[in-house]
Amino acid sequence: MIEFFTTYAERIILVVLILLILVSLVVFSGAVMSRWLLNRNIKRRERIRIYFGDLVIRYISGDLSFEKLKRQLHTVTDYIILLEVVNRLDLVLEGEEERRLKRLLNLKRIREYFTKQFENGKPLDAARACLYFSRQRKVKESLLPRIAEKTVDTVPAMAYSAGMAIMVHGNAAQKKVVIHNLMKNRGISNQAMSDLIKAFQSHTTDDRVAEGELLMDLIAARSYSPERTALMIRALGELGFYESAGFLLNEFEELDADDHDWLITEALIDVLTAFGMHEIQSKVRECFVASSYNIVRRASARALGVFPEKMNVHHLEWLLADSDFYVRFDAAKSLIDGHGIDPDELNVVALSEREWKELKGEIMESIKETA
Amino acid sequence: MSDIGVNILLGANIFFFLYFLYVNGAYIVLMLFSFIQTKKAKKESEIFQLSGLYDTGLYKSISILAPAYNEEASIIESTRALLNLEFSDYEVIVINDGSKDSTLEKLIGHFGLKKIDRYVPHNLEAKDVRAVYGSRRYPSLFVVDKVNGGKADALNAGINVSRKDLICAVDSDTLLEPTVLKQMLMAFVSNPDTVAVGGVVRVANGCTFENGGVKSVRVPDSVIGRIQAVEYLRAFLFGRTGWDYFDSLLIISGAFGVFDRKAVVKVGGYLHDTVGEDMELVVRLHRHYREKGEPYRVRFLPKPVCWTEVPENWTTLGKQRNRWHRGLADTLWRHRKMMFNKKYGRLGFLAMPFFLFVELLSPVIELVGYVVVTVSLILGVINIQFAALFIAAAVLLGMILSVLSVMLEELTFRRYDRLKDVMILILYAFLENLGYRQIHAWWRLRGLFDYLRGNKEWGEMVRTGAFSK
Incomplete structure (x- = not known):
């Protein structure tokens, strides 16, 4: 083998070199050529896109008939570009214009x-x-x-x-x-x-009952992840399905005070509060204002601001000393907005003057935003 | 010289010749398959974009983890860019890894951050978290202030704080394009077994940026920057895409990668005592799933792009490459059990040996090769014509491979819109073989020696301020 290489090595390498020179010439000219071809192709497609964009807009605004637009479609590229245009417009159109656009689909x-x-x-x-x-x-x-x-x-x-x-x-x-x-x-x-x-x-x-009942069945099956369960609870709230309030209250009552999932607990507190279920207050006060999850304490602070019971004020004042800034924020906001307490009369001894000033600033900003 | 000596030298020359054939043969095969894979990925991406799937809410939620150590000069800009991403369900977690400058104060002041009591499970080992900050104005931004523990430690702390399905680790000298997350997450939407996805990292030097996005893509002005632009194209567009075809991708760049959070927690997160934590994590994921026999997929997508500042001076570049090589050596050594082990399939028989013989040992073989060829020439064992022809062939082949990766970019994603830039890249694809390649081999050889000596230093990165242009 060594003999073979010593005899033919130069020739082999020369052949390889010539081949490589040829390949590099092809690659180099290919690079220039491909850019030229691609540019030409892109320009052509752009022209067709502008043309069809214009036709589709005329069609949906009633200036062009469906048949006339159809007659302009010849090649596969025409259809592909038409679909692109339709897809883009479909995101923004409504009513009669959307109906006309759907006809193209x-x-x-x-x-x-x-x-x-x-x-x-x-x-x-x-x-x-x-x-x-x-x-x-x-x-x-x-x-x-x-x-x-x-x-x-x-x-x-x-x-x-x-x-x-x-x-x-x-x-x-x-x-x-x-x-x-x-x-x-x-x-x-x-x-x-x-x-x-x-x-x-x-x-x-059908009416919303079918959906509400389906969601309740799925929640009751308890075979989905906490994220999914929380999502379904919130969907019931968004649906305004008050018939589910009793069922959700039952789910809430079954929550373990020491070992609860924060996503499900937060969703239940939010939805039941929106449904006006004052029955949740005692458990919120007894268990969830001291939850290890700041998200649950924030939901508790918001809920206690919605129900006017006097006892909630004490718990909200207690939450003013929470280690989480936004729990303090929600508690203070609930006291001011929900219970009508003057900010200057709030019992904020647990907070330094600087902390209280910061908190008040954020609350005022938030109230301004809401207004 | 004795016959034995001549035969040894001749044998060595033949070995180098065969090695040259193996390396370049492997590159050509990778190139071919990367072409097929790039075309496939481009088609998939087009299906998503044109069908409307791209605009659905199919994407899982994601936490972007941005470790920061003494980044006061750029932290506001880079955090703002992360907050501008076009994605519905994401959070940005900036981890201040015990910075000695005013990184944390700047973040608190600029974003109106307040201390929150976020529940932080200790899923992964990490140094103590001093505080977590949140903001009402930027509800998706969280800042973790922790005791200094290095990049891997900061990322682990970020994963502990994270509550989303996926995590995306980004470097502070990296800029993500606004639409990049959706593009990256297509891999998870197409295949639920996906545990990690890497995207393309491109050279930011020379480009101009506006509102967190790239305004114009240009090649860098400096020689060293231009050579790196060619290197990055080659590494990402045909190296990683090719390995993706074989389902054997071993590296996802630390600058830009998306991982399934639960999968990362399952394998123990980022390793602290390595400088190649990005590659090590990917190899560990492969190993874990192969050993358990569970279905999984590690993917590389050639379309999503992030931009990174590359070193503009030789010393910093040398240190960076030294570190990369130490990281490679460390990962291959830690997972040596996978080498030629049938349990790991293509990883054990294709990817790991390739990374060992072609990536890790190439500087040794290349530099020894130069010495042996020179000695053979002096002693007349091989003649000058042969050596000249061989070197010419090697340079040409190297150039063709680099030019092909530039062409691959041209045929698919075309980020360089000026022909002038493409021509410059082609020119540098040729020039890098004359001098730079040899210096690069030397840096990597030193990296290998430093690894053997137990050096685990990161070294300082000098910022060029590419994103402020």
């Missing part, structure tokens, strides 16, 4: 494209198709069970998009199953879950 070629994407087995493509279905005015009934099946997919984007399509087009039974599937999916963020619940609220044809 129903163009046969676009519909066929997304149906194919849904069938192709790739989760991201199917997710994109489901999101498209959720934005359509109507979806074939026969498609809904298959979309609902996708909500058990482990890919969060897939499960979420399918869930959204069901929230918009599905029936009550489908929605119930889907919400349960999504709650269990650890990849679905709380924000996404909250958006799905909101979509449920805005697209439900």
Whole structure:
């Protein structure tokens, strides 16, 4: 082998070198050429985008008919750019303009494209198709069970998009199953879950009872994470489902004073306070004003400001000496706003003059902001 | 000279030649797969952007951890940039790691911070937290004041304070683009088993910035900055993307990485006694999940970008590279059990040996190679034509690989909008092989020796003020 290398080494290296010189020439000219080609392509797409942007705006404002706009669509690029334009406008339009825009989403070629994407087995493509279905005015009934099946997919984007399509087009039974599937999916963020619940609220044809009862069932099942449970409790509050107050009060009473989850406790105190459930006061005073979580103490301070009982004043004054600035802030604000106590008459002996001045400054700023 | 001596020298030359083929062959393979992976990632990203998935609330919540030690000059600016990110559910946790200057006072004064009693579980070992501060005006900002314990300790303290699903560790000399979090978190949305994601770190020197975002992307003005711009492109666009294809990514830059908080807590957080805590954590995550047989994914995305200030003087750059090499040596030594161990699959048979033979030992082999070739030339064992041709081939191949990474950037994300900048990068891709490469090998060789001597110093970083331009 050594002999082979000593004999042919120079020749081998020379061949390699020539090859590399050729490759580097190709790479160098390729770099220049690719920039030129890409620039040309980008400019072309930009031209088409401006053209279709203008056409779509004329169409949704009623200056151009649907048929005339349709006649301008020829190539795949045209459709892709049209979709981009529609997606962007869909975020800002409402009412009749939105309805006109949605008609564009129903163009046969676009519909066929997304149906194919849904069938192709790739989760991201199917997710994109489901999101498209959720934005359509109507979806074939026969498609809904298959979309609902996708909500058990482990890919969060897939499960979420399918869930959204069901929230918009599905029936009550489908929605119930889907919400349960999504709650269990650890990849679905709380924000996404909250958006799905909101979509449920805005697209439900039944009264809010169906949703409220479903949320109560899910909370009672106790099989979800504290984040999810807190989210559902807050959803009941946002729904204004007063019928759930008794149930939530029961959940609140069952909270362990020494070992409570701060997210669930905070949500229960906030929602029950908003529902005006004065029954919570004694437990808040006895257990939660001394919680080890500042978030729970803050919720307690806010709640005690809402209910006018005299005894709450003492506890709020006690919270004025809390180690957390914002617990002191909420307590002072509750005393001033909720119990009508003059700031100068507040018992703030636990605070130094500087601390009290700081606190008062923040409260005044907050009151000004609210006003 | 005796026949034995000649044969030894010839054998050594053949070894260096074969090593050269192995290294460059590996780079070419990485390049090819990184091209495929970049195209795939770009398509995925486009699907997200165009379908509307990008605008959903699918993203998990995230805590950005920004350790700060004596950063009074830049802390307000960098914290404000973090607060300007376009993301709905995030918190910024600045960890003042016992600064001796007025870092903490500046933060308190500027953001109107007040002491809060946030519950801090001691999930990870970290020095004592003196206080946690919050602000009503900036509800997503928290400042942790703690006893000095180093970067890893500060990050562990930040993780203890954090309450979100994910954590993102950023360096104080790093600027995140406003939309970067959404782009990074796509990986978690596409695959729930994802435990860590890295993004591209690019050179900020030469660029201009406005309102926490990059206004114009330009190559740096200095020679040393331009060479680093090429290095960063090569390292991120074809090194890490290529390893992502093989599901064997071993490094996520400490300047910019997102991790699943529970996963990091599960493996024990950042290690204190290493200077390569970023790589070490990623390797430990791999090791943990492979040993447990649990599904997981560590990903690299070529689209999300953060900008970092790079050293503009040779001494600081030398110290930085020395430290990086010590970190690499330390991680490979700690996890040597993974090497050629079938339990770790591709990591044990591809990635770890590559990092050992190509990344860690290359300065030794390269510099010894220069000596052996010189001696062989003097003794006439190889002739000058052969040596000249070989060096020319090596330089050209190095240049082609660098130029290809510049081209990869051109074909995909195109952050340099002027042809002039691309041409400058191509020129420096050629020039870096003549002198800089050898100096770089020397720094890394010293890093290896320093590691063997037990040196665990970080060294000072001199700021160039790239973000204030």
